[in-house]
Amino acid sequence: MKITIGAFLLQQLRALRIRHLYGVPGDYNLALLELIEHDASVEFIGNCNELNAAYAADGYARLNGAGALITTYGVGDLAALSGIAGAYAESAPVICLAGTPPLHAMKNRALVHHSLADGNFDNVMNCFKQFTVAQALITPENAANEIPRVLSTGWQQKKPVYLQLPSDIHNFEIEVDDFLPLRLPCSDPQKLRMAAAALLQRIQQAQRPMILIDQMVDRFRLQPLVLAVAHKFAIPLTNMPTAKCVIPESTPGWQGGYSGDLSSPALFEKLAQADCVLSFGTRLVDSTTGYFSQQIPMQAVVDIQPYSLRLDGTLYPTVTTADVLQTLLELAEETNAPAQAVLPKAQRRLAIPSDTALDQAYFWQRINHFIQADDVLVVENGTSGAAVGAMRMPDGITVVNQPIWGSIGYTLPALLGTLMAAPARRQLLFIGDGSFQFTAQEVSTLLRCNLKPIIFLINNEGYTIERYILGELSSYNDIGSWDYAKLPAVLNHQATPFCVAVETSQQLEMALEQASRQDRLAFIEVKLPMMDAPSAMKEFCQRCNRFNFGQHDPQPGA
Template identity: 75%
Template sequence: MKITIGAFILQQLRTLSIDRIYGVPGDYNLALLELIEQEGELEFIGNCNELNASYAADGYARLKGAGALITTYGVGDLAALSGIAGAYAESAPVICLSGTPPLHAMKNHELLHHTLADGNFDNVMNCFKQFTVAQALITPENAAVEIPRVISRAWIEKKPVYLQLPSDICDVEIEISQAATSPQLPQSDPYNVQLAAMALLARIKQAQKPIILIDQMVDRFQLQQLVVDVAHKFAIPLTNMPTAKCIIPETTAGWMGGYSGDLSRPELYDHMAHADCVLTFGVRLVDSTTGYFSHHIPAGTQIDIQPFSLKLGNTSYPAVAAADLLQALLTLDKGITAPPLAPLPEQKHRLATPGEAALDQAYFWQRMQRFIRADDVLVVENGTSGAAIGGMRMPEGVKVVNQPVWGSIGYTLPALLGTMMAAPHRRHLLFIGDGSFQLTAQELSTLLRHEQKPIIFLINNDGYTIERYILGENSSYNDIGPWDYAKLPAVLNPQATPFSVAVETTQQLELALEQASRQDRLAFIEVRVPMMDTPPVMKEFCNRCNNFNFGLTNPRRA
């Protein structure tokens, strides 16, 4: 059957349930954008810049399973590259479609705009090879094979990919053997699965103090229920890395809280330090998620479960999909399910009575504990917001979208655009600092243009407070320009009617929350707190960061 190259790309995207594509128009990608406009099955969402588009596609992928963006060659590609790298670090399947110069110009090495004017068309591709798991320059000869190959790699590996589409071939017809079909995950070797499951079962049966530690992999491969079933079947307590916040519901019996080295709850840290069997699911022990490598997993206790393999002791089991392994484990054991583990006791908060007291972080986050409700989507910036949310116990069904590993400040505002469009039926809350907001603030206009209705909390502590705690408390480089944040929504879209307010007392916050909850429009609440006010765990983290980064040459000691 015949199909145009552009239509084949869009058909492949739809197999991943993608119905929106983010990006910025440019002369080299207009043919594909025109096709999207005419076809009408996918919606193009124009962003303020390509970096924001990459963040939006990442946010969309976190809830939808995969996301896509369109850039124009060179200038657009490299503007998006930090967001693509972040998607790689955080395991978000994002397809970056780059409209390139026409194929004949690339073949003839012509000197063109949006290039270095040296005839080299390999340099941008070489950049993307470092931050994607598959890439291709599409031609009429390779399109039928390369388009599904590259897009399926994003789905299988849960990482970003990169496709270059020359501007003159979007409407060229090619022959394909069949219509696009959904990518399939690699098949397990049934024999290896049985061997691995038997070995794992024997190890679990021997354990006196086991624990399960999960990371992003459990969400990306939709293993949540299987992991909980295994935990309950064998009475194994559960914990998660900060990168996996709320992937397992925090109301689950046996959940012990989040694990971040010795910054964890003391009971959890002690349990992990004395465990004799630690089942880890795709775990990466990163400085920012382990309290600067303060974790203690006893040697020889870790059982490393990856998406398609298992390592137990010195034995590796390839071609073993984690889902198949867990299913086999549950089937193998015919014993009676262990007695249920006790749920983690509810936190008790002593909340001050609202009044005209000045707001601080402690009051705000305790109030958020009661404001957040089941099934909310929380988009959480690194910094004080990330530290506070990380220590809170969330209601059933809450989804947390964050970027603890890559840590690109400003990520969350454009990511919010993606999460809202991926799950429009849910309530979305954004927690972002003033410094982070200034990096990507213009995407607020896109949220307003598309009539999105999140509740945005901008924590205004007058600059880069986290950096102040690391180094330079009174240094000018940690200062930012003083914006009148609450007036920005009206400026960025005069036709919109958002609810926008600045609060600096507890009473003002209460009134703002009451109003925001009743609004059927975007709500923007600027929360003014003291400059050096931050959750205590953040202060300790920053101190460790200072010691790790600067060592014996620490400027604090100068």
């Protein structure tokens, strides 16, 4: 059938269930934005800058399965590149759509604005090749094949992709056969049977098996199958910090979160003594292992990746994890595996609110009681990440964070994406003052779109995590002193957000009660002592200092 390139692109995005596109208008992308303006099935959300748009598309992808942003060429897409790199590191399928100069200008190497004025149009594409799994410059000749190829590659690999869209091609008609198929690659039947049989034998031989999950289980929506395997074979489970709440923490057999020797001693020992570890996409990163303090016997690891399985030195390629687990369950005979216990939840009595100054311990203990089942928690790195990571959560919680790429300021624009991807769920943001100053202007977009999260601004007067790493009193860890609670109202004079600053537990209690009753954005500035921090974060910072500056002499030539 015949269809214009612009209409075909929008149909492909709809096939990925993308209904909101983030970005910033620029002269090279206006033709595409004009198409969106008159298409009721998709909505363009204008951001304050392209980096924030990339973060918003990332947050949208975490809950929706895919997200997209629109930029102009050069100044726009390169401004978004750190956000695209973060999406790659954290396995978020984000589509970056860059409007470029018209095709005739690119073919003739014209010296145009938003370029280096040297006729080179390969340099920006070469940058994106380092941080995306598929890229293409779309032309009338290749659009019918390249648009589906690039988008399906990103969806299948759960990584970002990049399309350059010349400004003069959107109304060009092309012939297309079909729309984007949302399916994973097919497993090789023979390799699938071999892989599942080998895995079954390995599990049956194990005396001390464990399941270790990472982001992959969430991104590929594998939770039901992983839980079925754990139940079928009575295998205890744990998760990396990057997979916080990917499985319910009330799951029988769940042992708590694993982060090397910063985990509970019982869990650390259990994983160190395991003779079979079903490892689902696990990446042992400094920030998630207590600086490489993990002790996992590598000979026990069954490395399960999205499209392969490695077991006892044998690689089984071209098999999907979902197919392997489903076949494993079908091959297994009925067993009388003992029921696993639910990890006991520590009972801590909350202190009575008073007029004494707030501290980290009380604040996070109170927040643990405030969080409800099915909430979405968007959590910045730093004291917030450390505190939320240590909490025992109710069922149905989704945690959105960026512990690997660790770009501070990510969470506020990401919240814009998560709110639009899951509008029926209550959403809480925990962000530090230093991080907030990076991307604060996106509060104006939240207000313009009439979104209603509860935002907790942790004001501890600067970069506390950096102070604990190095330079406690150094000026480079200081930031400007903002009146945070007054800022949201300034950013949209037509909105009436609920804003309050709290310094005592009594004030916090009143603010939480009021915020819960609001049908509008709630913004709570929480004033805490500068050097007050969760103990886990303090230990992590000491290890970071030793790793970065201490025990290792630079190697000549390194």
